[in-house]
Amino acid sequence: MLAAIASFAFQGIETVPVEIQVQIAPGLPAFAIVGLPDKAVAESRERVRAALTALGLSLPPKRILINLAPADLQKEGSHFDLPIALALLAAMEVIPREEAAEYAALGELGLDGRIAPVAGVLPAAIGAASRGLGLVCPAAQGAEAAWAGDVRLLPAASLLQLINHFKGEQVLGPPALPELPPSPTGPDLADVKGQETAKRALEVAAAGGHNLLLIGPPGAGKSMLAARLPGLLPDLTAAEALEVSMVHSVAGMLSGGRLLRRPPYREPHHSASQPALTGGGHRARPGEISLAHRGVLFLDELPEFPRQTIEALRQPLETGRTTVARAAAHVTYPARFQLVAAMNPCRCGHLGDPPRECGKAPRCGEEYQAKLSGPLLDRIDLFVEIQPIAPAELTRVSPGESTATVATRVAGARGLQRRRYGEDGPACNAEADGAVLRETIAAEPDALALAEQAATRLRLSTRGFARTLRVSRTLADLGGSETVKRLHVAEALTWRARSVREAA
Numbered sequence: 001m002l003a004a005i006a007s008f009a010f011q012g013i014e015t016v017p018v019e020i021q022v023q024i025a026p027g028l029p030a031f032a033i034v035g036l037p038d039k040a041v042a043e044s045r046e047r048v049r050a051a052l053t054a055l056g057l058s059l060p061p062k063r064i065l066i067n068l069a070p071a072d073l074q075k076e077g078s079h080f081d082l083p084i085a086l087a088l089l090a091a092m093e094v095i096p097r098e099e100a101a102e103y104a105a106l107g108e109l110g111l112d113g114r115i116a117p118v119a120g121v122l123p124a125a126i127g128a129a130s131r132g133l134g135l136v137c138p139a140a141q142g143a144e145a146a147w148a149g150d151v152r153l154l155p156a157a158s159l160l161q162l163i164n165h166f167k168g169e170q171v172l173g174p175p176a177l178p179e180l181p182p183s184p185t186g187p188d189l190a191d192v193k194g195q196e197t198a199k200r201a202l203e204v205a206a207a208g209g210h211n212l213l214l215i216g217p218p219g220a221g222k223s224m225l226a227a228r229l230p231g232l233l234p235d236l237t238a239a240e241a242l243e244v245s246m247v248h249s250v251a252g253m254l255s256g257g258r259l260l261r262r263p264p265y266r267e268p269h270h271s272a273s274q275p276a277l278t279g280g281g282h283r284a285r286p287g288e289i290s291l292a293h294r295g296v297l298f299l300d301e302l303p304e305f306p307r308q309t310i311e312a313l314r315q316p317l318e319t320g321r322t323t324v325a326r327a328a329a330h331v332t333y334p335a336r337f338q339l340v341a342a343m344n345p346c347r348c349g350h351l352g353d354p355p356r357e358c359g360k361a362p363r364c365g366e367e368y369q370a371k372l373s374g375p376l377l378d379r380i381d382l383f384v385e386i387q388p389i390a391p392a393e394l395t396r397v398s399p400g401e402s403t404a405t406v407a408t409r410v411a412g413a414r415g416l417q418r419r420r421y422g423e424d425g426p427a428c429n430a431e432a433d434g435a436v437l438r439e440t441i442a443a444e445p446d447a448l449a450l451a452e453q454a455a456t457r458l459r460l461s462t463r464g465f466a467r468t469l470r471v472s473r474t475l476a477d478l479g480g481s482e483t484v485k486r487l488h489v490a491e492a493l494t495w496r497a498r499s500v501r502e503a504a
Contacts, residue, residue, distance in 0.1 A: 003090035003097045006104040006133055007083035008124045009075055012286075012333045013246045015120075015127030017104075019069045020083045022091040027063035033084070035068030038076045047078075048085045050111040051159055060092065074329070076283050079118035082107035082136065085159060095166035103154065104128040105136035113159040119252035121145050122245055125153070136162065142175030143257030144249065147242070175257075186231040189403040191224075194389040196400070198225050201384045201495060203406050206232035207413040208474030209428035210467075211317070211339040211379060213302070216386030218349045222342035225386075226298045229340055230265040231403040233296070234411045240294045240427070243334060247293055251286050264295035266337075270304040278312045279333050284324040289316050290333040294427075302341040303371040310376060313339070317379045320431070336431070339380070344368075381430070381467045382495040413477040429470045429477070441469055442476075443484040451489045460496070468492050 003022050008015040031045050049059060066084055068075045083105040090097040106124050108116040121141040125148035128135040134152030137145050142155025154172045156162045164170035192199065198214065202225055205212040212229075214222040236244060245259045254260075268277060268288045279287035289297055299305060316322045320336035345351040346365035348358045358364055389397070417428050420440055426432045432440060443451070451472070455465040469484075471492040476484045 003087050003100070005083050005087040005090065005100055006128075006131075007080060007106055008104065008120070008127055009073060010077075010120050010123065010250055011329065012331045013123050013243075013250050015123050016073060017127070017131065018073070018075065018080075020080070020087045021067040021069060022084075022087040023065045023067075024060055024091050025063045025065070029059075029061045029063070031059065031064045031066075033066045033068070035066075035071045036074045037068060037080075038074065040078045041068070041075045041080050044078070044081045044084050044109075047081050047109045047111065048088065051081075051085060051109045051113040052088075054112045055160055055163070057089075057092075057094065059088075064088070077118065077120075078108040079106035079120065081109040082115060082159075085109060086136065086162065089163065095163060099166055103134040103136050103152070104131075107136070107138045107156075109159065115139065115156055115158060117141050117252075120250045122147060122249035122254065125151050126246075139175075141257060143177065144254055146175050146177045146257070147245070147259055186403070187224075187228050189228045189231070189401060189406055190399040192221060192228065192400065193394050193397040195221055195225065195386060198384050198386050199400065199406075201382050202229055203232065203410060204471065204474055204478065204495070205229065205338070205340070205382055206406075206410045207428075207478050208381075208417075208470060209338050209430035210381035210471055210474065211430070212341070212382045212384065213377075213380045214340070214342040214384050214386055215345060216342075217344060217388060220386040220388040222386055223298075223300055226267075226296075226300075226340045226342060227265075228403060229298075229338075230263055230296055232407045232410050233263045234407075234414050235261050236263060236294060244294050247286055247290050247334065251291060253291070262295075264292050265298065266292040266295070267298040267300065270299070270301045272305070272309065274306070274309045274312050277309055278316065278322050278335075279324045279331075284326065284331040286333045287322065289313065289322060289335040289337055292337040293334045294336060295338070297337045297339055299339070299341045302343045303368055307371060307373075311373060314375055314379065336427075338430070341380075343372075378461055378463050379467075381471050384495070409478060412480075413474065416477045429474045432470060432473075433466070437466060437469065441473055441484060442482060443469070443472070443489070444486065447472070447484050447486045447489045450486055451493075454489075454493050458493075458496070464496065468496050471495060 005020050007018045007020055009018050033042055033045055086100055086105050089095045090100045106118055108118050110116055115138045117138045117140045121137050121144050125135050125145035129148050129151035135145055136154045139155040139157040142153055145153050153174050155175050156172055165172045216222055241259045241261055245254055248254045266288045275281050277288050279290055316335040322333050322335040324331045346368045351361055351365040472484045472488040475488040475491055
């Protein structure tokens with residue numbers, strides 16, 4: 001007796017079809033799983049056996065062989081429990097083979113036959129739809145799978161429900177598409193007193209998707225400002241929301257079956273390891289930079305991160321993706337994030353304040369800032385020095401503009417960029433590169449001459465020069481100007497620093 005059902009392995013957010021083949025043949029009783037299963041897949045044997053026993057079914061006293069094809073692809077995860085059980089039931093003729101073969105399946109089985117949620121249901125549903133298959137998934141994730149569009153879904157809470165459905169004794173209906181969650185209200189920019197220069201830099205960074213470094217002593221408001229950046233960003237487009245939600249689905253972090261509408265905001269601690277930040281581990285899970293895809297990655301106390309960890313950000317900042325290399329395979333995750341970092345000018349944090357700075361100044365500042373390499377700093381567009389506000393001024397300064405007011409201007413600038421680059425082009429000025437940047441910069445001759453002169457005098461790299469032009473384009477968009485003028489370039493140059501020391 002031979003039966004088969006489809007499932008999926010995951011390489012990043014891409015699905016790789018896997019066929020679960022079951023053969024029940026005469027011989028000594030045995031239950032073997034082959035096809036490069038990992039420990040979790042190999043343990044499926046016991047979970048499936050216990051789930052069938054809970055339903056009053058027993059395995060035939062024969063040789064049972066389960067092959068996960070293709071056999072040279074590593075199979076990882078407990079989501080193979082359900083397809084193995086369904087293929088086995090089809091081979092035992094408990095459910096019809098032909099009907100079961102029309103579905104792909106994934107889910108983890110409990111010992112009582114319940115089907116538990118697993119990671120990757122959304123990309124699996126999209127993969128099943130592209131192959132003309134339906135999808136059997138946990139009932140708790142039916143709403144998540146429904147976002148895949150036109151795909152037949154069988155969300156089931158238990159293995160018994162599936163058996164009854166395939167035998168015609170029960171009908172499992174498709175799940176209702178969940179409503180999009182309301183946009184969360186984050187902290188208001190009006191809460192930040194003073195710091196007008198930093199607020200301006202925050203608006204520019206949001207409008208163009210530029211990387212930002214905040215430098216200042218402890219308590220100056222760096223983290224407070226960074227936490228208000230996500231509120232300035234526009235909602236994700238439909239395509240972006242689906243892509244971001246697929247990353248979170250593979251990571252097992254998509255709660256309630258709802259797509260993410262807002263740009264994600266991730267703030268890992270400086271003790272995070274390189275695999276935690278860029279992706280990796282035994283199963284090559286997405287890291288913080290992929291979970292921040294199309295959103296903001298905030299790194300507080302930037303020099304306190306291990307140097308190898310932050311240097312690993314250099315390639316993703318340029319390419320918008322990260323690749324986890326393994327001997328058997330290379331897994332690529334999207335990682336188009338906006339980097340916002342904060343740091344003190346030195347280890348004690350009071351460099352430049354004679355009454356409070358330590359006895360090693362200014363050498364302590366130089367050593368502390370030397371933890372950040374030039375190539376990494378060259379990928380940052382805006383350097384902002386923040387000074388603490390005096391208590392007397394703090395109590396007297398009137399509230400500034402609210403997040404909603406600034407977000408309206410940011411949305412207008414982002415709208416100009418969408419129309420300029422088209423739906424298939426860069427999402428913002430920070431992503432424009434090469435020919436796209438040359439064709440769309442629209443800089444006036446005197447503005448371009450100033451940028452060239454400044455690049456020569458400041459000894460900017462080619463990357464630094466291009467990033468200065470992108471910031472200039474963003475400033476023009478915020479001002480509603482079709483062309484980049486000299487004043488836009490001049491302001492962009494004030495945000496550019498060749499080193500942290502110059503900014504501080």
